[in-house]
Amino acid sequence: MGTIYKRGKTWWIKYYQNGKPSYKSSESTKKMVAKRLLDKIEGEIAQGKTPSIHFDKTTFKQLADDLINDYTINGKKSLKRAKQSVNNLQRFFEHYTAQAITTPKIREYVGMRMEEDISNATINRELSALKRMFNLGLQQTPPVVERLPHIPMLKENNARKGYFEHGDFINLHKELPEYLKGFVTFAYKFGWRFEEITGLTWSQVDREQWIVRLEVGETKNDDGRTIYLDEKLKSVFQHQWETRKKREIITPFVFPNKNGNGRIKDIRGSWFKACEVAGIGRRLFHDLRRTAVRNMVRAGIPERVAMMISGHKTRSVFERYNIVNDADLKQASQRQAEYINSLTVTDTVTIVDFG
Template structure:
């Protein structure tokens, strides 16, 4: 072959091959003592080069760690809001794939990883997030020039049926609200009413608020889905914002946040300790702040607010996610049964009244 040949290297018992691509020399062991094996490998490499592909030896040198680093760098460059979750996924993937080269990341190995994580008691949803990170890392490698990945293997995803269904009945919220620390009460009432995410509420500054008009606005890029959002506060929430404004003025502490932390000098970061303690004192069991998001959606829909408007208020971009939160509980099912029974009774009553008013044959005969 004009651009490559097979040879023995020093005292090595294996045959080696040498070839060129774009003026660059490549040397590769066939890992075989048979010259025919080496010739076939050389033919395969030359065929790849003829098709404009990068020689396979290139991919043998790329490790999972390199792919993982490029994946995290992509998240950082694009300022993706889920960077923290992405790092957690990569951390778990690295424990298994750290020393793997690109050609070694195969579907059977990925299934092995899934099995390991299931044995550790990890939920299907969490494993799927990790598999999505793996797929994205491989795709980023495949999109590079020259590519770091020659092919992305099939990555099987697990069926998810672990959507939380927690939400607050109004009495439960009232019980919790009474025992919450003062600095958490405002964000809780806001979340209960409008279903905004924890970080969206705790990140609110007075520059987002028009107190005179009772408007709160997040600009494009400030939300999880990057869409802007505007809501009009009801009278109860206006009072909450007025109270926050007065409290900040009394403290004379300069802070831009509408709902500052316990010390009043910065943003609220973590409320879990105080939150879980309040849930226990209120006697409502373990709840999550995110349950407000489901509760607000359900309450808006049941209050007669159109689903489109409810999605705009809560910040749900896709219908599928919104549907997950518009949850039906046992009370809803019981109410539906009662309404059906009432409807059937009304039909029976209407039918009976119609029959009573309809003249019988005997009556018609007399009339005639």
């Protein structure tokens, strides 16, 4: 049985769990407050539960560290994004305990991020990271959090209509630095992700058959991928190979950085400058991925094959990138009109007067 006792003017409790004594201040000068706290703790222990006061010790920082550790040891490709989410969450919850992170506080955080003009999609990724923190805490033995608070997610509109018409791409291509021209051409043709192209090495290229391969585990969705280069890209890769041989420092990357001695890391400065000079407005590199999908579908490539080339695992995401623009809608209207005009009336038509 536990006991209550005084330290100075404050009442403390002593209780036992698994035969080991623990001590806790009631933070009150009233004996009855300490008695109620002891009864509560002993009741939870009798039910086989971890005393709820243990969860008071768990901090946001502890949950965040556990999340990053989980992503690290499991080799998750989204580790960088998880760290970004944690950094943003930390600005608000840094001095909070897990118990203090309630649904109203989470709504406050969402409000703060919305005032900063952050997209719903980005906020949802941060909320998902917070939810993962609590789930990891619940999975520990014993658990370090008492419950998972309700975390309301925001409605997203993921359909972005950013893409390149061919003329826009040609204008952009002219204004890009030389080291980015082949890099961007490859993205325009096949719609690979930025990291997949920057990480492409010559060991993944068969220069006899002009085949490029990503092995299982080298892509975002862990699937392998094989593509055959067309004549334009054959010349691009041949140029990259010949340029590589002339350099003093030999790099394994097909599309190395400006200095030719390592991997491309950030092209935003050169990219946005080229967009401005080309007069095409502010575009995103990811718009090339959407454009490649749309162009493949328009070219009559079966969707299953197009998905294998671009690396889309689920049809829902692929369909979101298969953008329809005004020209598509106009063409559909024209084709429908041509079809209707080609029909011949073979049945006798009776005009009925409904007046």
